[in-house]
Amino acid sequence: MGHRTAASQSTAPEAAQHTGQARRSTAAAGSRTHGSGHAERVFLVQTAFAELGGHAHGPGEIAEFTGLDDSVVYRILQSGIYQRIFERVDRGLYRLRTSAAQLAFTALDxxxxxxxxxxxxxxxxxxxxxxxxxxxxxxxxxxxxxxxxxxxxxxxxxxxxxxxxxxxxxxxxxxxxxxxxxxxxxxxxxxxxxxxxxxxxxxxxxxxxxxxxxxxxxxxxxxxxxxxxxxxxxxxxxxxxxxxxxxxxxxxxxxxxxxxxxxxxxxxxxxxxxxxxxxxxxxxxxxxxxxxx
Structure with missing residues (x-):
């Protein structure tokens, strides 16, 4: 139909892949440049869960996405469990708690x-x-x-x-x-x-x-x-x-x-x-x- 914008079948998936790679590179670069403070590192880990999607993720995957050290990510996840920000769903796998959704509903009020x-x-x-x-x-x-x-x-x-x-x-x-x-x-x-x-x-x-x-x-x-x-x-x-x-x-x-x-x-x-x-x-x-x- 006339309203559609023509696009190549082969280039669109490649563009999406490059976009994802650029986003991960930006996240990693941003963490190294601006993530020196503990608060910034915590926010980076939370954002990683939202950006990666999926059911659950391990410290290594989060570390690769954010550019943080594995040990730093692990400590943040462990602390977040006690603060009811994250929960462990399996050995070595974590996800955001539903309290994150409760915060979002409060923000919508x-x-x-x-x-x-x-x-x-x-x-x-x-x-x-x-x-x-x-x-x-x-x-x-x-x-x-x-x-x-x-x-x-x-x-x-x-x-x-x-x-x-x-x-x-x-x-x-x-x-x-x-x-x-x-x-x-x-x-x-x-x-x-x-x-x-x-x-x-x-x-x-x-x-x-x-x-x-x-x-x-x-x-x-x-x-x-x-x-x-x-x-x-x-x-x-x-x-x-x-x-x-x-x-x-x-x-x-x-x-x-x-x-x-x-x-x-x-x-x-x-x-x-x-x-x-x-x-x-x-x-x-x-x-x-x-x-x-």
Whole structure:
């Protein structure tokens, strides 16, 4: 389809591999340059678990990723067990405790206050488009979840949408403008997990089925700051999405959806309105300075 960016089948995996190697080199270089303090080393170890993904990792793997000595990593892991940061799941293997997730939920508290107003304003600014708020699913970093919407008096069933369309098909990050928007900013390890997934059977005719083309579209999303979808989730519906970023991390996306007959191509004012709504929600979640002097 005309909206897709052409990409070589062979170069995309190589580019992903080089990106991963560069990220590991950067992490290691950063640890040697800036990781002299104990706090910095602890943060590097925590970050390694998040970047590497997977079930559990050993001190040697963490040391290689961070550039720290094996003995330093081992001491941090042992101390973290007592501090309830890490847990040992097998001989020589560790993972982050669920207390890390509890901290994340605490950080999310109240950050979506006023989201409905933002979504309703976007609906009005775009001539009554259907607006959805997707966030990274809390129990899987490689899926999304619809948490709010502004559709006015529209009956989604009459528009040809079912709960499966909203909740099931659109859960995949490789499907739809909002899915690709979130996917574009996720760590490589999570991107690779999504690329290994099959395309949902109920996806629309415009879905990206080729992984090389999908990867190229993610680079375009990062360059432009938004994604355009053409019948990706459902036949007859086009979309525009923009990322919600909190403290430099992707948290979700705002999605504007219109029928293809009404919006064969998203005009500039729709794109800008969608990006502004996402920017407002990003500012809601941004770190705020303390009130103490």
């Amino acid at each position: 109240h950050r979506l206050d006023g989201a409905q107003t933002v979504l309703s304003d976007l609906r009005e600014a775009t001539g009554n488009g259907l607006v959805f708020l997707y966030m990274v699913a809390p129990f899987s970093g490689a899926q999304r979840q619809c948490v709010d919407m502004a559709v006015g008096d529209s009956d989604l069933a009459e528009l040809g949408m079912t709960p499966r369309d909203v909740l099931s098909v659109t859960r995949s990050l490789r499907t739809g403008a909002s899915g690709r928007t979130i996917l574009a900013y996720l760590p490589e390890v999570l991107q690779q997990r999504v690329l290994a997934e099959p395309v949902p059977d109920q996806a629309g005719p415009g879905v990206y089925r080729d992984n090389a083309a999908l990867l190229a579209s993610l680079a375009e999303v990062r360059d432009l700051g938004h994604a355009l979808g053409y019948e990706e989730c459902m036949a007859g519906w086009n979309s525009c999405a923009a990322p919600i970023m909190w403290d430099g991390a992707i948290m979700g996306a705002v999605l504007l959806l219109k029928q293809k007959t009404v919006m064969p191509k998203a005009p500039d004012d729709v794109i800008e309105a969608t990006k502004e709504a996402a920017a407002v929600l990003s500012r809601h979640g941004a770190a705020r300075p303390g009130t103490d002097a």
